[in-house]
Amino acid sequence: MKKNSYPGKFIAFEGLDGSGQSTQVERLAKHLRRIYKDLPNKPSVYATKEPSTGVFGGFIREGLRERWRYGQIHGPLMMQALFVADRAHHLENEIIPNLIKGNTVITDRYAFSTIAYGAAEDRELWDCLIAMNKTFLEPDITVFLKARPESSMNRMKKSREHLELYEKEAMLKRVFSNYVKLSQIYKSFRTVNGECSISEVSREIRAVIEKEFDLKQ
Template identity: 30%
Template structure:
């Protein structure tokens, strides 16, 4: 099964992806934990280009092309081989993030994102877990991490609010794939909900 975690910056989705991987491994499942952008050598190089530097470094159109290129390499070299080997793939972000951050936030480019996705990727996760979070709290958490990959956090609270609304709209658009979990609680409580969800999905 191919599982993605989505959410605004600082929502805790990366932590929950790791916790689910640990939980499933403890149950004897083979798990590949990966991330986007990144997850393969070529995609990690693109990650360094898109997540660092000035917020206006790239146009939204250029970002869509870069993210799609990274995703294609990730799919070919990491995701599809792992699925073919019978492993569970857990990915911290996938195409839904591009639909939001490039397709919605910086112009009405969702159609371009979906066209490129259909042409070059052609695969959705089997299950997408959306960790929902108050935008102000998420941004505070994200900025508190520090580090060099803060380009999208630097767009500010307005982007976070827009992204939360967009992700919830996506969950309504794809109800068979999305499950929404409240991320505004203790990490262990959220992880328990995710584990229970995995059990219901027969992982």
């Protein structure tokens, strides 16, 4: 993946469904906005997510909710190809324009989700999925919220009426193993214990970001 050479900072959150990425993205964005308001250049914080709100993202969300038959798109490779197309659109229209402006971009999921989830369905796709994402920007920091599959499943069962396509425990175990493998390959990964309380996880994330970006309070 390509190094971020833009003036803005790029942060991605990764982890199993139910590990709390969305909550932590919101909390980190709020925290950074408080810090940035006292800086001379006052950068903005742009929080986003994948699937995006673009045309590909909408189609993907329908598929994750199983509102169209998965077999219609010929399995995991085609599904992840849709995520890659959505990511290209997301980068071009949202992420890179904000990085050019010097803003900090925080995304709830990114390229590593494609690799972890796609290869969990078919392990022979690992190299192919890495190659499909090779030309994209690597985040400055990838926060991996490490939560065991059983913990993530318990959280989802308590908070959701309907589980989506990938939200099965056997599947999540394979995804978890893939994330651990990715964390050993990509230098941007910072692993955070996702099984602590929301506040404890937030504090650990803030400490990581402040250290990496040399943010003094």
